[in-house]
Amino acid sequence: MPVKPLPFGKAQAQQIAAQYPTPFYLYDAAGIRRCVRALHQAFAWNKGYKEYFAVKALPNPAILRLLKEEGCGVDCASYTELLLAERLDLVGDAIMFSSNDTPAEEFAYARRLGAIVNLDDISHIEYLERHGGLPGAICCRYNPGAFSLDRNAIMGDLHDSKFGMTYDQLIEAMRILKAKGVQRFGLHAMLISCALDEGYYAALAEKMFLLALDIREQTGVTVSFIDLSGGIGIPYRPHEAPVDIARVGKAVRAVYERLVAPAGLEISLFSELGRFITGPYGYLVSTVLHEKHTHKDYIGLDATACNLMRPAIYGAYHHITALGKEDAPCTHTYDVTGSLCENNDKFAVDRMLPRLEAGDIVAIHDAGAHGYSMGYNYNGKLRCAELLLEEDGSVTLIRRAETPADYFATLDTSGLFGDLK
Amino acid sequence: MPVKPLPFGKAQAQQIAAQYPTPFYLYDAAGIRRCVRALHQAFAWNKGYKEYFAVKALPNPAILRLLKEEGCGVDCASYTELLLAERLDLVGDAIMFSSNDTPAEEFAYARRLGAIVNLDDISHIEYLERHGGLPGAICCRYNPGAFSLDRNAIMGDLHDSKFGMTYDQLIEAMRILKAKGVQRFGLHAMLISCALDEGYYAALAEKMFLLALDIREQTGVTVSFIDLSGGIGIPYRPHEAPVDIARVGKAVRAVYERLVAPAGLEISLFSELGRFITGPYGYLVSTVLHEKHTHKDYIGLDATACNLMRPAIYGAYHHITALGKEDAPCTHTYDVTGSLCENNDKFAVDRMLPRLEAGDIVAIHDAGAHGYSMGYNYNGKLRCAELLLEEDGSVTLIRRAETPADYFATLDTSGLFGDLK
Numbered sequence: 001m002p003v004k005p006l007p008f009g010k011a012q013a014q015q016i017a018a019q020y021p022t023p024f025y026l027y028d029a030a031g032i033r034r035c036v037r038a039l040h041q042a043f044a045w046n047k048g049y050k051e052y053f054a055v056k057a058l059p060n061p062a063i064l065r066l067l068k069e070e071g072c073g074v075d076c077a078s079y080t081e082l083l084l085a086e087r088l089d090l091v092g093d094a095i096m097f098s099s100n101d102t103p104a105e106e107f108a109y110a111r112r113l114g115a116i117v118n119l120d121d122i123s124h125i126e127y128l129e130r131h132g133g134l135p136g137a138i139c140c141r142y143n144p145g146a147f148s149l150d151r152n153a154i155m156g157d158l159h160d161s162k163f164g165m166t167y168d169q170l171i172e173a174m175r176i177l178k179a180k181g182v183q184r185f186g187l188h189a190m191l192i193s194c195a196l197d198e199g200y201y202a203a204l205a206e207k208m209f210l211l212a213l214d215i216r217e218q219t220g221v222t223v224s225f226i227d228l229s230g231g232i233g234i235p236y237r238p239h240e241a242p243v244d245i246a247r248v249g250k251a252v253r254a255v256y257e258r259l260v261a262p263a264g265l266e267i268s269l270f271s272e273l274g275r276f277i278t279g280p281y282g283y284l285v286s287t288v289l290h291e292k293h294t295h296k297d298y299i300g301l302d303a304t305a306c307n308l309m310r311p312a313i314y315g316a317y318h319h320i321t322a323l324g325k326e327d328a329p330c331t332h333t334y335d336v337t338g339s340l341c342e343n344n345d346k347f348a349v350d351r352m353l354p355r356l357e358a359g360d361i362v363a364i365h366d367a368g369a370h371g372y373s374m375g376y377n378y379n380g381k382l383r384c385a386e387l388l389l390e391e392d393g394s395v396t397l398i399r400r401a402e403t404p405a406d407y408f409a410t411l412d413t414s415g416l417f418g419d420l421k
Numbered sequence: 422m423p424v425k426p427l428p429f430g431k432a433q434a435q436q437i438a439a440q441y442p443t444p445f446y447l448y449d450a451a452g453i454r455r456c457v458r459a460l461h462q463a464f465a466w467n468k469g470y471k472e473y474f475a476v477k478a479l480p481n482p483a484i485l486r487l488l489k490e491e492g493c494g495v496d497c498a499s500y501t502e503l504l505l506a507e508r509l510d511l512v513g514d515a516i517m518f519s520s521n522d523t524p525a526e527e528f529a530y531a532r533r534l535g536a537i538v539n540l541d542d543i544s545h546i547e548y549l550e551r552h553g554g555l556p557g558a559i560c561c562r563y564n565p566g567a568f569s570l571d572r573n574a575i576m577g578d579l580h581d582s583k584f585g586m587t588y589d590q591l592i593e594a595m596r597i598l599k600a601k602g603v604q605r606f607g608l609h610a611m612l613i614s615c616a617l618d619e620g621y622y623a624a625l626a627e628k629m630f631l632l633a634l635d636i637r638e639q640t641g642v643t644v645s646f647i648d649l650s651g652g653i654g655i656p657y658r659p660h661e662a663p664v665d666i667a668r669v670g671k672a673v674r675a676v677y678e679r680l681v682a683p684a685g686l687e688i689s690l691f692s693e694l695g696r697f698i699t700g701p702y703g704y705l706v707s708t709v710l711h712e713k714h715t716h717k718d719y720i721g722l723d724a725t726a727c728n729l730m731r732p733a734i735y736g737a738y739h740h741i742t743a744l745g746k747e748d749a750p751c752t753h754t755y756d757v758t759g760s761l762c763e764n765n766d767k768f769a770v771d772r773m774l775p776r777l778e779a780g781d782i783v784a785i786h787d788a789g790a791h792g793y794s795m796g797y798n799y800n801g802k803l804r805c806a807e808l809l810l811e812e813d814g815s816v817t818l819i820r821r822a823e824t825p826a827d828y829f830a831t832l833d834t835s836g837l838f839g840d841l842k
Contacts, residue, residue: 056762056801061832062835077760080802124711162758162764295566339520377796378795
């Protein structure tokens with residue numbers, strides 16, 4: 001199985017666990033940097049290309065700081081995400097505020113920070129005018145309804161998607177924004193999620209470039225940036241191949257040179273990748289607490305769905321490596337569980353693994369995006385620490401584990417928990 | 422539609438919202454008390470009957486205090502749930518510690534509090550001995566694998582369930598525990614979840630009574646309590662009828678008098694209801710922020726799946742009432758959404774409702790269990806306040822809303838957020 005080798009082994013995991021008890025998240029700084037550099041390389045041909053990291057994927061300031069060093073901006077979708085950006089001095093054009101059903105105070109905050117605003121609905125033009133005012137650079141999100149990306153035979157239907165504007169609304173929005181004096185115009189669309197098809201971005205770009213030409217013809221508005229959003233996936237399963245981002249960049253370039261350059265346009269491309277950048281470089285590290293043999297064989301971890309929800313709610317596959325047993329034959333079939341009082345609290349079902357026993361440490365792969373950030377406190381479980389494996393091999397605590405005091409913090413007026421540390 | 426009338430109206434909701442901005446949870450104290458009293462009445466015939474409220478359903482101390490006043494104990498499943506019980510002076514036999522894949526420190530804590538311990542696995546006998554010691558009263562959880570509850574034609578299969586012991590293990594566990602000097606023995610099983618079939622408890626009780634007789638015969642152990650656990654559901658949809666708990670109690674009594682009394686046994690019955698007790702008496706109250714008309718018609722609320730996850734992850738139905746429009750005809754078909762960057766962040770899909778507009782306040786029904794407690798912070802959203810509608814009509818804040826300072830609390834060493842209130 002072509003599973004990417006772990007950037008740490010059993011000895012280091014044990015050493016870390018002695019200081020920061022499992023479970024914890026461990027992020028591989030070198031891997032994240034490599035990924036971003038490859039992304040930037042792939043789109044270096046495009047003047048103004050910028051990656052706006054989707055904060056929701058991994059909202060940790062240490063990660064965002066690392067990404068800022070690499071030249072990334074941030075895609076923010078809420079008040080606290082804007083606050084996080086501001087504290088890291090990521091402001092102005094470094095923020096793409098891509099939200100929907102947006103509260104007034106969030107538009108106002110985004111405007112105070114000078115963010116580029118991505119409008120999800122035509123009615124938000126007036127709403128934003130009232131709550132913060134229209135910015136100089138504005139982007140509109142497109143929802144094509146049913147679509148086909150012909151070159152890839154990707155077909156889909158966003159009729160049930162709450163996001164974006166219809167074609168007619170988009171044209172109308174451009175006219176209105178132009179009349180209101182907006183200077184820089186952008187387009188945004190996200191058609192699919194977690195695509196491993198390397199043609200996706202090129203096919204989306206073609207659709208958006210044609211739309212930009214259409215808009216120029218119909219409204220006189222010149223689109224100067226196109227946000228291809230997220231949607232590039234990662235291989236969760238061992239037999240899946242990772243997306244070759246250099247090929248993606250090359251394919252988008254070919255479309256650009258065919259459609260955009262001849263039309264005398266210059267369009268900067270943006271992306272809002274999250275999962276692609278941090279997903280493969282985060283591990284949930286957990287210790288086996290129990291083995292249980294009833295109608296099936298179970299391995300019980302000290303992590304639960306509260307740490308990583310995707311397997312429980314989506315049935316998502318996350319590869320699991322037993323540290324120190326990387327080369328042992330997978331002779332046992334286990335359900336790997338957490339301790340929630342929910343039968344879906346399983347990290348794996350019928351998974352072939354080496355023989356495991358209490359005390360073994362396992363790494364759950366591809367947990368670097370939508371992992372910690374989707375964590376919760378069901379059953380009163382506390383969320384765990386996040387650690388950064390630095391490029392020199394050292395480990396930095398970048399988020400401490402929750403304590404009971406954190407868990408009970410919003411009950412401060414109850415008078416019951418004031419003494420908790 | 423036989424929707425239970427709301428215990429509050431538009432005027433009161435507006436008045437509350439002026440002090441505690443929406444979204445918020447509002448729990449109906451009178452409703453919860455009525456429900457518990459009916460439950461106690463239904464099982465008054467059984468000496469020693471006790472309801473251990475499933476804390477995970479609604480882990481708020483004000484609610485637990487109210488339930489304690491009504492004579493309930495607590496079903497705890499984690500460290501913080503035990504801590505919450507201890508702070509409310511719910512200790513000893515007032516705690517049923519029903520957990521699985523249990524960490525050592527939680528067994529030790531449960532033992533320090535004198536809780537009844539419900540063992541999920543035969544291997545936990547030795548584990549508990551090492552971490553806290555065996556208590557005088559112990560319960561074993563049964564997993565029958567495939568089962569039929571004949572009188573109800575309820576059939577099921579728990580082969581894939583991580584919970585409980587097999588029959589053989591249960592018999593063996595009883596022998597071991599007896600040899601180790603345990604004095605009081607109990608049995609626990611939960612076969613189905615959210616059952617609206619009024620025969621479920623009686624069918625389960627029959628199975629468990631027969632098991633108790635079998636255990637006495639095979640091991641000489643006298644089972645003195647049986648924990649029927651949770652599993653009694655609530656009607657989420659308007660056409661569903663609520664469970665008549667008096668009839669449930671009567672049916673269990675008939676089985677008891679047929680099987681237990683003639684065998685010369687006296688068995689106390691326990692339950693671990695959560696949803697049944699608080700589910701129907703909690704409302705998520707939210708304000709309409711936006712209406713949106715694209716390929717479908719959307720109503721955007723200021724609540725999101727972060728406040729109430731069940732519709733997004735289970736596709737669960739929760740009834741929605743537009744306050745002040747209770748009697749208006751349902752002429753419009755809406756998707757009712759939150760603002761998460763996830764298309765599943767919808768409280769309702771294709772729901773017929775009265776015409777709604779920005780500023781309208783809605784109540785999302787049946788959110789009193791597994792609502793707030795399954796809340797999370799995805800997209801950096803903050804969890805909301807919880808309020809108790811007292812029996813005199815006044816409203817008490819029983820959990821404040823999260824602030825950005827709470828959200829960033831575990832980043833205290835980052836030096837970025839120390840000034841936040």
